[in-house]
Amino acid sequence: MRRNNIFLVAGTLLLAACSTSKKIQTLKPEANYSKEVVYDKQMSYLQLPVEISVADIQSQTNKYLNGLIYEDNNLEGDDLMLRVWKQSPVVVSEKNGKLHLELPLKVWTRVRYGAEKFGISAFDTRDINLNGVVKINSAVNFNNWKVNTITQIEAIDWVESPSISVMGRNMPITYLINPALASFKSRIAKMIDDAIDKTVDIKPYVISALEGVSKPIQVNEEYNTWFGMQPVEIYATKAVIANKKITMNLGLKAYLETVVGAKPTLNFDKNKLMLMSVDKMPSEFNANVASFVTYDNAAALVQKNFAGQKFESGKRSVTITSVNLWGKDGKLIVELGMKGSVNGTFYLAGVPQYDPQKREIFLNQVEFVLDSKNKLLKLGDWLVHGLIAKKIQESCRFSIDGQLKEGEKTMASYLTNYQPVKGVKVNGSLSQLAPNRIFLTPNALIAMVVAKGKVSISIDGMQ
Numbered sequence: 001m002r003r004n005n006i007f008l009v010a011g012t013l014l015l016a017a018c019s020t021s022k023k024i025q026t027l028k029p030e031a032n033y034s035k036e037v038v039y040d041k042q043m044s045y046l047q048l049p050v051e052i053s054v055a056d057i058q059s060q061t062n063k064y065l066n067g068l069i070y071e072d073n074n075l076e077g078d079d080l081m082l083r084v085w086k087q088s089p090v091v092v093s094e095k096n097g098k099l100h101l102e103l104p105l106k107v108w109t110r111v112r113y114g115a116e117k118f119g120i121s122a123f124d125t126r127d128i129n130l131n132g133v134v135k136i137n138s139a140v141n142f143n144n145w146k147v148n149t150i151t152q153i154e155a156i157d158w159v160e161s162p163s164i165s166v167m168g169r170n171m172p173i174t175y176l177i178n179p180a181l182a183s184f185k186s187r188i189a190k191m192i193d194d195a196i197d198k199t200v201d202i203k204p205y206v207i208s209a210l211e212g213v214s215k216p217i218q219v220n221e222e223y224n225t226w227f228g229m230q231p232v233e234i235y236a237t238k239a240v241i242a243n244k245k246i247t248m249n250l251g252l253k254a255y256l257e258t259v260v261g262a263k264p265t266l267n268f269d270k271n272k273l274m275l276m277s278v279d280k281m282p283s284e285f286n287a288n289v290a291s292f293v294t295y296d297n298a299a300a301l302v303q304k305n306f307a308g309q310k311f312e313s314g315k316r317s318v319t320i321t322s323v324n325l326w327g328k329d330g331k332l333i334v335e336l337g338m339k340g341s342v343n344g345t346f347y348l349a350g351v352p353q354y355d356p357q358k359r360e361i362f363l364n365q366v367e368f369v370l371d372s373k374n375k376l377l378k379l380g381d382w383l384v385h386g387l388i389a390k391k392i393q394e395s396c397r398f399s400i401d402g403q404l405k406e407g408e409k410t411m412a413s414y415l416t417n418y419q420p421v422k423g424v425k426v427n428g429s430l431s432q433l434a435p436n437r438i439f440l441t442p443n444a445l446i447a448m449v450v451a452k453g454k455v456s457i458s459i460d461g462m463q
Helices: 002-021 054-064 173-199 203-214 295-306 370-377 387-395 401-413
Strands: 042-053 068-072 080-086 091-095 098-117 120-143 146-158 163-166 169-172 217-220 225-236 240-242 245-260 274-277 285-294 311-313 316-328 331-340 343-355 360-368 397-399 418-421 424-440 444-459
Touching (some): 054 091, 098 173, 203 225, 217 401, 245 285, 285 401, 295 387, 316 424, 343 424, 343 444, 360 387, 401 444
Parallel strands (some): 225 274
Antiparallel strands (some): 042 285, 225 245, 285 444, 316 331, 331 343, 343 360, 418 424
16 A cells, blocks of 8 residues: 555646646737837927038128229219228128228219409319228128128228318318218118118028928938927027027027827927027927837847746746747737746737937846746746746847947938038037837837937028
8 A cells, every 4th residue: 555655646646747847838929019109299409500611791791892882972962972992802800809891982973162362252172082992890790580780880981091182281182072971871881780680580490401401301211210300499598609600599499209100190380489588498308219129139149038048936947949039019029938846838028118328228127928827827826927038038049239339320421511502511420319209110110219419500691
């Protein structure tokens, strides 16, 4: 009887051992994805320093001021007729934070001179031609999209100072002309202000630049991924003149959006774009960099983590023989082929998250899916809740460093002399990446990372 008991116990243990190592069939969770992945648009601030070269100011001023610029054909009152032409191009330079202009002039004047003695008038006239240069200083402001100036005449330097004989005395002709030129100085100062105000209007250039930049860009054709921007407001600081250019620091308040599967619906309405003056603006902008990893590539990377590993708990152990990944209801399904104390295919589900230090995707809230969990619990909870499950979870991670670098490279291409319209260039740099959201699509896992950086828009060669 005792001998029979021994055989019974041995048989029971053998059956138990066989039951823990037999192949277990589990149900495969079906893939399920949302049709469209949209990165929640959020407000961002972009710094857009707009630069206009002094050379462009010079070019535009010369287009506006041409030929005869002043005419007075009446001798009465001041005994002078006066006509003034721009003789050669205006030269504009930067000096002590102001614009310095030199306007070469050709002056024709008819002078009436003479005297009245014993009730008899004796007058004569003489035509005189003069050449000179008007020296001008202009303080620059930026208001209502335009560069405007407050101009003052510094001096008029005559190339020559001819004289005429009046009543037996030699009198410099400039002595007679200068009183008439007093009113002319205020006129010419206003003409310079009008020339700059009417020709140096940056609104068309900034609006054209923003229209170009706001057009949705397909950043990844394979996964039909788009990036869009919707400007809302523009802020402007005071204009500064230095290094042969005028700089206006503009700040752009805008929505940024990344969309996978459809073109962004953000619309740019230039008529609603307001310009407001401020003293200081944010210096950084936020943009989205999308990193794509196919499930096959991600599975291969996870498989490497399991290579050569045997997961042990006491006398029990399992080895991972295969890995597959897909998405379901916002979770990443990990299919694990196992052999050892348990044989079969089992399924984990976890929420994918991004590790910014390691630039890796890892799984959080990992659990065996219900059918896998129920069947494993019949063997005990050593695999479902034990050390092995924890170690398996730790191995379900993979790097996206290469994909992020590729995304940064794509984004950088739009920040390196990107020219949305002629004469307008966009330049910038990315400084840091911050994790945001992860999406599961039918073809790939997409990690959205917020990139911080700086952007500038330069305007060259105003037409």
